[in-house]
Every structure is written in C-alpha cells, then in structure tokens.
Amino acid sequence: MNKIKITDTSLRDGNHSVKHQFSVEDVKNVVKALDEAGIDIVEVGHGDGLTGSTINYGFSKESDIDLVNAAASVAKKAKIAVLLLPGIGTVPDMKKAYEAGARVVRVATHVTEADISMEHITEAKKIGFFTVGFLMMAHRAPVERVVEEAMKMESYGADVVYTTDSAGAMVPNDVRAKISALVENLSIPVGFHSHNNLGLAIGNSLAALESGATYIDGSLGGLGAGAGNTATEMIVGVMERSGYEINADFFKSMDAATQVLQPIVEKYGVKLPKIQDPLMLGYAGVYSSFMLHAKRAEKRFGVDYREIILEAGKREAVGGQEDWLYEIAAELAKNK
Known part of the structure; x- marks a missing residue:
C-alpha cells in the first residue's frame, strides 16, 4: 500500500471563511503546527489563488508572496503550495511564488477546460515546481470526460491530477467511479479534494482512498468555502483506523486545530465546529x-x-x- 500524502488547505481554502484576512503571523503559527503534525503539503494564499486579491474576489490583508514567505520560513518538512487559476494567476506570478519558497503549485481549471492549463503546467515544471493538475467541479462531467481532461494534464507534465468536488455535490459512488477510472488510465498519482456541502466529505475522501487515490486534501476543523472541507484531523484519524500509511500525527493534528487555528479564526468572528471530542470517542x-x-x-x-x-x-x-x-x-x- 502506497503512503498517502495529505495537503492541508486551511490557509487557502480556509481563507475564504475569514474573507482572505489571514496575516503573516497567523500563517506562521498554523504552518508551524501543521509541520509539527507531519502534514506533507500546506497550501497558503488568497482563497482564489495567486493574485486573487481583487475587487471581484475580495482583497487580501497580505499579499500571496508575503504569505508564502512566512510559511516557508517556518516549515521544516512540509512543502508549501499555492493555487493558480489560469486567467487570474500568471507564469510570472508562479515564478515569484517559487522564489518566495513555494515548491508545489496546483493549477486549477474547470473540469472540461484542462487545455487552458497547458502553458502553466509546462512552465511550472521548468521553474522546478511539483505540479498538480486540479480539475474543479468534477461532478459536472461524466467519467470519460474527466479521464480525457486528466490525461491532457498528465501530457503537459503534471505530477498528480486531482478530481475536485468543488461544490460538495458528489456522493461516494461518483467518487469511486471517477477516481478508479483515473487510476486505471493515468500513469501518475491521483488525488481528491472534497467539500462537505452534503455532509459527505469524509465518506467521499475514504471512497477516493479505497479507489486508489494517494493524495488527499483536508483543512483543520473543515475550515473552507461552503460547508467546509474534509477535516484534516478527522481524515487523519480515519486513515489511521483504516490502516493507511501516513506521515501525520493524529493528536498533533487535533492540537493544530484547537490550540492554534481556533484562537486565530475567532479573531475574525469564525468558530470551528466542535468535532474533537466525538472524533476521539469514535x-x-x-x-x-x-x-x-x-x-x-x-x-x-x-x-x-x-x-x-x-x-x-x-x-x-x-x-x-x-x-x-x-x-x-x-x-x-x-x-x-
């Protein structure tokens, strides 16, 4: 069984929940906690990716580059990631992020529009990034189309391709069908990013793992857009219970949520759901x-x-x- 890699998106997808107001100090504190918890990849920046700080998407408190710098300055083992949406972020933006310390870029397109990622994925590999193809709103396309688009990203040089349940609209059977097809047809690893709008984030993530995904996203306390993401500490516990090999530590992941992130988001009027006690009981x-x-x-x-x-x-x-x-x-x- 391959070791599962976890990407925590609290400081990027979770940034939506605080209206993109995470500070440099917030980022340092959370990244340090996630790094100590053994999380493999930590994504930071505006909720809508590099240079998303605009009147359309909402202005950030800090620049993406300052946040990447802050994250990289405290991460000892975890790789720092950024999200890029073609048409919002550019190749020069990627270069700046790499110079600031980011080593993973996730190039995100609508599930039927992988062709617009070609330049960004190709250039990201030249820069030196570990490059992820991120197919958003994956529920909107049939299995065959998802495979077709994923194969494009693989051909451009992506190291991993994700099926992304951006709307939290997928159910486990959908996840199994799409992840299994990608695993069968791609020669690179497959990942899954879930939202909890139907209350299925953990179930869908587990279905993805059972179908061969080896990259899984989460966020502390499930902090994220809509009803939030798969809770990092919960998926860590579920994977341990299920026998998957991971680098993350269960208790330290819980502590990162309750002792570090919770006091930070409370400053912005946000409270994480109280999942720690029932999680421990289960x-x-x-x-x-x-x-x-x-x-x-x-x-x-x-x-x-x-x-x-x-x-x-x-x-x-x-x-x-x-x-x-x-x-x-x-x-x-x-x-x-």
Whole structure:
C-alpha cells in the first residue's frame, strides 16, 4: 500500500471563511503546527489563488508572496503550495511564488477546460515546481470526460491530477467511479479534494482512498468555502483506523486545530465546529458517557483525556465501567 500524502488547505481554502484576512503571523503559527503534525503539503494564499486579491474576489490583508514567505520560513518538512487559476494567476506570478519558497503549485481549471492549463503546467515544471493538475467541479462531467481532461494534464507534465468536488455535490459512488477510472488510465498519482456541502466529505475522501487515490486534501476543523472541507484531523484519524500509511500525527493534528487555528479564526468572528471530542470517542470506540469522566480524570491526574479514552478503548471498556477511567488515568500518570 502506497503512503498517502495529505495537503492541508486551511490557509487557502480556509481563507475564504475569514474573507482572505489571514496575516503573516497567523500563517506562521498554523504552518508551524501543521509541520509539527507531519502534514506533507500546506497550501497558503488568497482563497482564489495567486493574485486573487481583487475587487471581484475580495482583497487580501497580505499579499500571496508575503504569505508564502512566512510559511516557508517556518516549515521544516512540509512543502508549501499555492493555487493558480489560469486567467487570474500568471507564469510570472508562479515564478515569484517559487522564489518566495513555494515548491508545489496546483493549477486549477474547470473540469472540461484542462487545455487552458497547458502553458502553466509546462512552465511550472521548468521553474522546478511539483505540479498538480486540479480539475474543479468534477461532478459536472461524466467519467470519460474527466479521464480525457486528466490525461491532457498528465501530457503537459503534471505530477498528480486531482478530481475536485468543488461544490460538495458528489456522493461516494461518483467518487469511486471517477477516481478508479483515473487510476486505471493515468500513469501518475491521483488525488481528491472534497467539500462537505452534503455532509459527505469524509465518506467521499475514504471512497477516493479505497479507489486508489494517494493524495488527499483536508483543512483543520473543515475550515473552507461552503460547508467546509474534509477535516484534516478527522481524515487523519480515519486513515489511521483504516490502516493507511501516513506521515501525520493524529493528536498533533487535533492540537493544530484547537490550540492554534481556533484562537486565530475567532479573531475574525469564525468558530470551528466542535468535532474533537466525538472524533476521539469514535477513534477509540467507546461510549460518549466516558468523555465527562475522562476530562475529570485529566484534571485529577494530569493525563491528557485523549490518552485515557484511547486506553479505555484498548481495554474494551463498556457502559457502566466509567469508574475504570480513573484507574486508567492513575496508571498512565504513574507510568509517565
């Protein structure tokens, strides 16, 4: 099984949610947390890509180049990515982004218009970028057309091609059909980017993985346009539970959302959904009634409540054994 690469889009797709107002310091703090969590690629910039800061799409607080510079200055392992839409961003814009520290560019077109990406993908490869073809609104085209357009991007030199559910309109069967066809017909890796408008972001991402995708997008807390994206910390947990090999750390991904991104977006009047506790319960496979006692035990014994919940799951604790959590916490504290 190939190792799955995760791209976090909190600082690009998530930038829509804060009206493109992320600051240089915001970017540094989030990128540092994502880097420490083992996320492979971190995308930054205006929600509509390089030079999207216009009257049409909304003005950014900071320039894309300043945000890329900030991200690259703190990333130790993660590659910094930018999005480019032909007709908005240009080849010179890509060059500036590369000089600022970006090493991945995602060239995005409507699903039936891959031909307009030829110049940008070709030039991106010459510049030195790891280059991604990004077919947006993939629900709008039949499987055969998606394959046709993806093959164009591959022929231009793309390193990966994505099926992108920009409208959050796809259901798992659609995802399976399109991802499977791309995997069968392309000689390069395939990726998937989901939105949660139908509440299917995780399900669709899992369907993509099962069909052979090896690049998956997420954003912390699901922060993104519309109902948001696949939550990074959730897909990390799901992939671990499913046995996929990844570089990301589950707890550190959760911490990046709750301890780093949440305080930042609150400044802009945005709140991330409270998914951490139920996520932990599902990951460990225990009753929801355990959460209250795990948090009480955390305060009493100084042990992360998640470690307590996880150990209770390993020991197959069931309803009525909530008192066991205090014993578990005491043992964990003693063994620290």
